[in-house]
Amino acid sequence: MSLLSQTKAFQQALAAWYSTAQRSLPWRTAPSLYKTVVSELMAQQTQIKTMLPYFDRWLKRFPDFEALAEAPSEDVLKHWEGLGYYSRARNLHKLAKDYVTLETKPTTAKQWQALPGIGPYTSAAISSIAQNYPAAVVDGNVVRILARLTNDTRCFKNNGDAVKAFTPTADMVLNHNTPGDHNQAMMELGATICQKANPLCTVCPVVQFCAAVASGSQENIPNIQRKATQQVQIDRIWSVNDGKLLLHRIPDDAQQLAGQYELPATTHFKGKPQLDKALTTKTRGITNKRIKETIYRLKPPTSALKAQPSNLHWIALDQLERVTLSGPHRRWVNELLKQDA
Numbered sequence: 361m362s363l364l365s366q367t368k369a370f371q372q373a374l375a376a377w378y379s380t381a382q383r384s385l386p387w388r389t390a391p392s393l394y395k396t397v398v399s400e401l402m403a404q405q406t407q408i409k410t411m412l413p414y415f416d417r418w419l420k421r422f423p424d425f426e427a428l429a430e431a432p433s434e435d436v437l438k439h440w441e442g443l444g445y446y447s448r449a450r451n452l453h454k455l456a457k458d459y460v461t462l463e464t465k466p467t468t469a470k471q472w473q474a475l476p477g478i479g480p481y482t483s484a485a486i487s488s489i490a491q492n493y494p495a496a497v498v499d500g501n502v503v504r505i506l507a508r509l510t511n512d513t514r515c516f517k518n519n520g521d522a523v524k525a526f527t528p529t530a531d532m533v534l535n536h537n538t539p540g541d542h543n544q545a546m547m548e549l550g551a552t553i554c555q556k557a558n559p560l561c562t563v564c565p566v567v568q569f570c571a572a573v574a575s576g577s578q579e580n581i582p583n584i585q586r587k588a589t590q591q592v593q594i595d596r597i598w599s600v601n602d603g604k605l606l607l608h609r610i611p612d613d614a615q616q617l618a619g620q621y622e623l624p625a626t627t628h629f630k631g632k633p634q635l636d637k638a639l640t641t642k643t644r645g646i647t648n649k650r651i652k653e654t655i656y657r658l659k660p661p662t663s664a665l666k667a668q669p670s671n672l673h674w675i676a677l678d679q680l681e682r683v684t685l686s687g688p689h690r691r692w693v694n695e696l697l698k699q700d701a
């Protein structure tokens with residue numbers, strides 16, 4: 361059975377599976393528009409199981425749009441600490457401030473896109489799940505499912521091109537009676553069954569519509585070109601003096617991580633700081649960047665410290681919990697403090 365000639369049967373098979381297989385999640389068991397908005401923004405770059413404790417903590421502190429709109433930005437960032445991609449927290453905060461002042465609240469995907477941080481995917485997810493608006497979500501998961509179902513072997517330059525190419529198919533198979541459940545079922549299928557590697561085709565509820573599995577080509581689909589990996593080296597400083605740790609505050613106008621603290625990089629100093637031994641080297645990947653960060657002890661006293669720029673700050677060790685550090689920096693600070701003890 362091909363997908364496009366049997367959309368009704370496909371929708372029914374997907375819905376029947378989702379009604380029994382869906383995971384019990386706090387925004388599904390007691391749904392609300394606000395919970396849907398928060399969960400969709402949080403889930404943009406974070407796996408569901410990672411975000412669950414953050415979601416609970418967020419809801420306790422900011423239970424609705426009004427509470428979030430009134431909260432100070434430091435508090436909002438602090439409650440996002442550990443989730444990364446902080447522009448999502450700033451956008452959610454701005455969105456709440458805008459939402460509470462709107463006389464006419466958004467009810468369609470297009471109207472949601474006028475609010476901060478809401479693109480085509482998130483607007484379709486929010487309006488369909490919370491407001492029953494018929495908009496199909498299309499992200500990497502949905503592209504993967506649709507490309508495999510239709511055995512589409514085209515090569516795409518990037519994810520954006522693939523999303524554009526599969527949007528008409530997603531619209532065609534969308535169940536207009538229950539668009540929210542249909543979209544969530546597609547997301548769930550991508551997350552738990554039609555995974556990137558080793559899709560679980562033998563237990564797939566829509567296997568009878570899948571052209572790729574019939575030809576054994578599912579593992580090679582979709583065909584999206586990978587960006588070349590970029591190697592980046594950053595040298596960072598560890599300096600504890602008089603019960604205080606030297607940290608760099610990322611300027612408020614920075615595009616990423618604005619207002620957060622981090623271990624300073626050597627480039628944050630005027631002149632070249634005098635480095636002692638390397639304490640540790642960390643590697644991590646962010647999108648196509650392979651970042652290697654070596655943390656050196658700074659030789660005190662140094663002229664570099666006397667003439668420190670205004671965004672370097674000495675933070676008392678017993679006040680470290682009060683400042684927002686990104687997830688990796690929080691881990692490194694805790695590890696190095698233990699090492700120093």
Ligand code: SF4
Nearest residue numbers: 554559561564570578
């Ligand atoms: S049969 Fe396999 S490849 Fe096809 S949709 Fe299901 S899990 Fe994905």
